[in-house]
Amino acid sequence: MTRLDRRTLLRAAAAAGALNVAWPLSAGLSPAQAREAAEALGADYDPAPFTLGVASGDPQPTSVLLWTRLAPEPLAAEQRLPEVVEVEWTVALDRSLRRVVAGGTAPASATLGHSVHVPVSGLRPGTRYWYAFKALGRTSRIGRTTTAPVGRVGRVRFAAANCQAFHDGFYAAHRGIAGEDVDFVVHLGDYIYEHGQVGGVPAEHVRDHEGPSVFTVADYRRRHALYKGDASLRAAHAAHPWFLTWDDHEVVNDYSGTGGGAPFMQRRAAAYQAWYENMPHRDSSAFALPDPEIHRVRRWGDLLELTVLDLRSYRSAQNIEGGSILGAEQKSWLRQGIDRAPDSWHVWANSIMLSQLRGRPGGSYMFTDQWDGFLSERKEVLGHVHSSGLEDLVVVTGDWHSAFVDDIRTDFDDPSSPLVGTEFTAHSVTSGAYSADWNEANGPLMGAANPHLKYFEGNRYGYDVYEVTPERFSAHMRVIGDRRDAASPVTTLTTFHVDRGRAGSYEDPATEDSPAQYRRDQGK
Amino acid sequence: MNLVVNGDAESGPGGSAEPVGSVTGWVVAQGAPALVGYDVGGGYPTAADPGPARRGSRFFSGGNSPRTALVQNIALPTAGPTGRAAVDAGQVRYTLTAWLGGYAAQEDGARLSVEFRDIAGTPVALSVLGPVGAAERGARTGLLKRTASAAVPPGSRTARLLLVFTRSGGGTSNDGYADAVTLSLTTTGGRK
Numbered sequence: 001m002t003r004l005d006r007r008t009l010l011r012a013a014a015a016a017g018a019l020n021v022a023w024p025l026s027a028g029l030s031p032a033q034a035r036e037a038a039e040a041l042g043a044d045y046d047p048a049p050f051t052l053g054v055a056s057g058d059p060q061p062t063s064v065l066l067w068t069r070l071a072p073e074p075l076a077a078e079q080r081l082p083e084v085v086e087v088e089w090t091v092a093l094d095r096s097l098r099r100v101v102a103g104g105t106a107p108a109s110a111t112l113g114h115s116v117h118v119p120v121s122g123l124r125p126g127t128r129y130w131y132a133f134k135a136l137g138r139t140s141r142i143g144r145t146t147t148a149p150v151g152r153v154g155r156v157r158f159a160a161a162n163c164q165a166f167h168d169g170f171y172a173a174h175r176g177i178a179g180e181d182v183d184f185v186v187h188l189g190d191y192i193y194e195h196g197q198v199g200g201v202p203a204e205h206v207r208d209h210e211g212p213s214v215f216t217v218a219d220y221r222r223r224h225a226l227y228k229g230d231a232s233l234r235a236a237h238a239a240h241p242w243f244l245t246w247d248d249h250e251v252v253n254d255y256s257g258t259g260g261g262a263p264f265m266q267r268r269a270a271a272y273q274a275w276y277e278n279m280p281h282r283d284s285s286a287f288a289l290p291d292p293e294i295h296r297v298r299r300w301g302d303l304l305e306l307t308v309l310d311l312r313s314y315r316s317a318q319n320i321e322g323g324s325i326l327g328a329e330q331k332s333w334l335r336q337g338i339d340r341a342p343d344s345w346h347v348w349a350n351s352i353m354l355s356q357l358r359g360r361p362g363g364s365y366m367f368t369d370q371w372d373g374f375l376s377e378r379k380e381v382l383g384h385v386h387s388s389g390l391e392d393l394v395v396v397t398g399d400w401h402s403a404f405v406d407d408i409r410t411d412f413d414d415p416s417s418p419l420v421g422t423e424f425t426a427h428s429v430t431s432g433a434y435s436a437d438w439n440e441a442n443g444p445l446m447g448a449a450n451p452h453l454k455y456f457e458g459n460r461y462g463y464d465v466y467e468v469t470p471e472r473f474s475a476h477m478r479v480i481g482d483r484r485d486a487a488s489p490v491t492t493l494t495t496f497h498v499d500r501g502r503a504g505s506y507e508d509p510a511t512e513d514s515p516a517q518y519r520r521d522q523g524k
Numbered sequence: 525m526n527l528v529v530n531g532d533a534e535s536g537p538g539g540s541a542e543p544v545g546s547v548t549g550w551v552v553a554q555g556a557p558a559l560v561g562y563d564v565g566g567g568y569p570t571a572a573d574p575g576p577a578r579r580g581s582r583f584f585s586g587g588n589s590p591r592t593a594l595v596q597n598i599a600l601p602t603a604g605p606t607g608r609a610a611v612d613a614g615q616v617r618y619t620l621t622a623w624l625g626g627y628a629a630q631e632d633g634a635r636l637s638v639e640f641r642d643i644a645g646t647p648v649a650l651s652v653l654g655p656v657g658a659a660e661r662g663a664r665t666g667l668l669k670r671t672a673s674a675a676v677p678p679g680s681r682t683a684r685l686l687l688v689f690t691r692s693g694g695g696t697s698n699d700g701y702a703d704a705v706t707l708s709l710t711t712t713g714g715r716k
Contacts, residue, residue, distance in 0.1 A: 083675045084614060106642075107677035109649040117646055258591060261631025261692035262657035269635065269652055276647075285645040287553070288595070288686040290637055290652050 031076030034210065038075060042170070042207050042486075043229030048072040049081070049114075049136055052225060053234030056145035057280030059184060059241040060298065061125035064145050066091070067280035068133045069115040070108050074225035075210060077218035081136075084109050087116045088134040091123070095130045095142060108135065113221050113277035125150045126301075143238040146183055153301030154469060157181060159240075159478075161463045162188035162247075162351075162398025163428035166227050167198045167205040169483025173429040173463045175232035176478055176490035178239040180465055183300065185240045186308075188398030189247030189351040190431060191279075192220075192227050194271070206484050215267050220274030228278070232486065242280055245294055245308050247351040247399055250275050254369045257313040258327075295330055297337055299344070304468055307337060308349040318373030325374040326381075334381065338388050345392045345468055345500070346421075352399040354378065355423050356412035358449040359442070366446075370399065382410045386418045392500055393421030394473050396466070401428040402439070402458030403477055405496050405505055406450075415451040419503040424475045424496070426464040430483050433458045443517025454505065456518035460493060473498040474508075527598050528685065531622075531705030533559045533582040540564060541697075543587035547594060550687070555592030555698070557689065558585045567627060567665065569701060574666030576623050576704040583623075583667070586632065586689025586698025596685040598707065600676075606709035608681070615713065616676040618683075621706045624654040625667030627699035631658055631692040634700035636670075638707055639686070642679040649677050655690065655700060667701050676709065683707060 029037060035045070045051035049070040057065045066089055071079055085108045093099040102122060108114040116133070123129065126149030133140040159177045177185060196212035198205055210226045211219075228234055248254050251271040252264075260268065273290040276283065284293035294310040314327020326334060348354075353370040365372035372378075385393060395408065404425040411417035433439070439458035447453050462479035475496045480488040494511035498504070507521065529549030530536065536548030538559025547557055559582045562571050569575055569583060586592040601607045606616045622636040633655025640649040651672035661668060685707065689700035 084677045086678070106646075107648050107679055109675070109677045111649045111651055111674045112647065119644060119646055121644075258690075259692065260690070262626065262633030262655040262690070263631065263659075265633055265635060265655050265690050266657070269637075273650065273652065283647060285641075288637065288639045288684045289647050289650050291686070291688075 031073040034075045035073055038210065038226065038229060043226065044231050045074055045229055046141055046234065047138065049138060050133065050140035052228040052278070053237055054131070054133060054140050054143040055237035055280035056131070056143060056241040057244060058282040058298070059146055059148050061148045061150045062123050063119055063121045064123065064129070064147055064241055065280050065282040066118040066120055066131055066143070066145075067115065068140055069113055069277060070135055071114065071225055074229065075222050077222065079110070079114055081110065081114055085114060085135055089116075089118050089131065091120055091129050091131045093127075093129060095144070097130060097132060097142065101129070113274065115277040117280070117282065119282055123147050141238060145241045148299065149301040151301055153303040156183050156300045156304050156468045157465060158184045158186060159463055159465050160186045160188055160396045160398070160426050161236075161429050162426055163190040163401055163431035164227070164233070165193050165431040166230070167201075167208045168432050169206055169430035169461065170486035171230045171232035171429060172480040172483070172486055172488035172490070173461060173478070174230070174236040175487065176480065177463055178232065178235035182240055182465060185236065185242045186306075186349045186396065187242055187244050188349060188396065188426070189245055190249040190399065191246065192223050193249045194223070194252050215270065217270040217273050220271050221277065224274055224278035237280070243298065243306065243308055243349060244279055244281055245310060245349050245351050246275065246312060248312060248369070251312070255312065256315050256317055258316060295333065299342070302342070302344055303470060304345045304347060305342060306347050306349060307334070309334070309351070311351050318368045322376070323374050324377050325371060326377065331377065331381070335384050338384055338390050341390055345394060345473055346390060348393070348395045350395045350397045353397050353404070353423070353425055354395050355404070355406035355408060355452060356450060357446065357453070360445040361449045363449060379411065382408065382420060385420045386410050390420070391503070392473075394498060395421060395423040396464065397423055397425040398428070400425050401431045401433040402456065403427045403460075404453065405455035405475075407452040407454060407504055409452050412450070412452055421503060422498050422505045424464060427457075427460055427462040427477065427479060429463060430461055433461075439517040447518040447520060453518065454520045455496070455507070455516060457493065457516040459515070459517070462490065462493075471500050473500070526706040526708055527683070528705050528707050529596065532580050533584045533703060534580045538582055541566070541568065541585070543589075550594040550596050553593040553595045555589030555689070556587040557592045557594060558587040559583070560585045569625065569665055569667060574661070574664065574668060575625070576667070576669070579703055583701050583703035584634070584687065584689070586634070586691060586700045588696045589698055590691045592689040592698055594687040598683040598685065600681055600683060601709070605711040610711055611676050611680050612678045614675065614678055615711055617673060617710050617712060618676050619671060619673040619708050619710070620651050620653060621669065621671040621704065622653050623667040623669050623703045624656045625661055625665070625701045626656065626658065627665050629658045629663040630699055632699040633657065633690055634702040635688045635690070636702060636705060637686045639684045640676060640680040641682045641684065643681050648680055649674060667703055
């Protein structure tokens with residue numbers, strides 16, 4: 001077949017008035033042609049069959065989960081592979097994989113998209129490892145991972161990423177994460193988007209989805225494969241172990257995990273299965289696929305306790321009496337965790353905003369899909385944080401496509417109510433924010449309407465890096481220059497600190513003059 | 525050989541539309557299932573509605589909870605033509621079958637899945653059946669047969685069945701229905 005080149009495709013698309021003339025699959029291309037077209041338009045993949053790269057996740061003191069998925073034709077609904085393929089894995093203490101400490105084989109089944117999830121055990125705490133896979137006579141790229149330390153820990157650094165709409169930009173933020181000196185990464189959800197093509201390439205969007213809205217396992221597999229067609233995302237996975245939660249777009253916008261009819265439950269199961277297949281997720285043995293259990297507590301020595309929340313699987317409808325964003329069992333589990341929490345920093349990986357957010361003074365909540373739609377439960381949980389004496393709580397959040405810093409109070413309508421923690425809502429990797437005009441106009445309105453809101457910045461994209469010591473928790477807001485540039489450089493916009501034993505944040509004096517659309521401490 | 529215990533809802537407490545506290549062979553992981561008699565009537569599936577030809581006297585329903593879940597853990601055979609040696613040689617296939625359904629045009633549903641696990645409990649294979657929507661049933665009360673078959677991956681040691689009933693919309697009755705749940709293994713006799 002004649003190779004397609006990006007410029008020709010874009011020119012043809014522009015002449016036709018729509019990119020979907022050229023974009024893969026929409027024109028009835030075969031999987032191989034679709035892949036070639038996708039690559040011509042900016043996607044790329046590792047060599048087959050490890051096209052989607054490698055990853056590690058859920059690091060614990062003696063164990064970490066290794067992941068890969070065989071997909072010789074990443075955009076094909078079915079892979080031309082044996083029904084079960086044996087995959088070898090190797091873990092070593094050096095990047096050349098000479099000092100091997102663990103190895104084995106795992107079956108990659110077509111029923112799970114030829115993915116493998118290997119929970120490697122017997123490792124040493126606080127140790128860096130390298131790993132790779134072999135299958136079908138080929139070797140994957142080499143990944144790097146780290147186990148959690150035990151005992152006294154003097155520092156931990158981790159990154160948080162969220163909301164990476166493929167069509168909205170290249171993953172320069174993940175390129176930045178791949179290069180960060182961090183112990184792990186937390187992804188806060190909206191890893192993929194479920195909707196169809198957006199059009200407007202290349203004028204409004206740098207690239208597009210491969211086809212219409214996704215519903216089946218095959219659809220969601222293809223969508224995940226498309227997203228992993230960004231080399232920076234694969235690099236970030238290969239560089240660090242990840243903790244994972246999800247938000248709504250892994251399934252469909254604003255969904256509640258309960259109460260849907262059979263067609264929705266089919267879709268949810270398909271989405272959850274494909275998510276599992278494509279993520280370095282260590283599933284709990286307590287339940288079973290296609291309902292993976294995401295919420296968990298992990299420790300990084302005596303320094304940090306990470307609580308990963310699942311705010312989608314068990315939530316009720318919003319704005320109803322007795323509504324729940326956690327579900328009864330997860331709420332009970334969270335409360336018990338608060339009761340038993342060690343003396344350390346407590347970080348909640350929270351996909352969607354916890355703090356109250358009114359759009360303007362006297363106005364209504366902006367989005368009741370977030371915790372604002374579950375008022376009694378929020379009050380109960382934060383009241384429990386206070387009554388149990390939990391200190392040093394930091395909540396890291398995604399979803400909003402803009403950066404916020406909030407004081408967490410037990411009653412957001414009462415500025416004199418107890419201050420129990422800080423919420424850092426990170427910029428999105430790529431997903432579109434409001435316009436600069438909107439941010440300029442509404443930043444001060446949101447600040448005036450929400451006395452707990454300390455900072456708002458919505459004109460940029462990126463991720464957060466958190467640096468934690470026994471004395472201080474620092475949030476560095478990393479931003480990229482341009483979503484349209486895959487190699488856009490990363491800079492630090494500003495840094496906020498929280499001192500141990502003292503609830504509330506403050507901005508680093510060195511960056512407190514950086515651009516923002518609201519900053520309480522300067523009265524902007 | 526069917527490895528499922530009480531996949532036909534014929535054993536243990538039940539017989540009416542009232543939820544039961546325990547289900548023979550299954551762990552009630554969530555909610556309150558009912559093992560409803562085909563003679564209960566009142567809108568529930570009867571012997572005359574679509575369903576298994578040999579349906580016995582009862583079927584599973586979601587009872588009166590918005591989500592009801594039953595779990596059954598199955599240890600795979602250690603020996604014989606579908607035992608560990610055959611599994612590890614890649615010579616065993618599984619077939620999962622269930623009759624799944626719901627009520628009239630409502631979208632309550634039942635979903636059956638099987639997850640094969642290795643010795644460490646890691647999932648190595650998965651098949652999901654249903655839920656069967658109203659459109660698939662022609663908006664008629666009844667149960668339809670669903671089946672899936674695949675290779676049992678080498679290293680598999682256990683299988684976990686998860687039977688989930690979900691209620692949509694209001695009301696109290698969870699009208700996801702299931703019956704004739706089977707999981708069987710066959711040997712391919714050396715063919716990979």
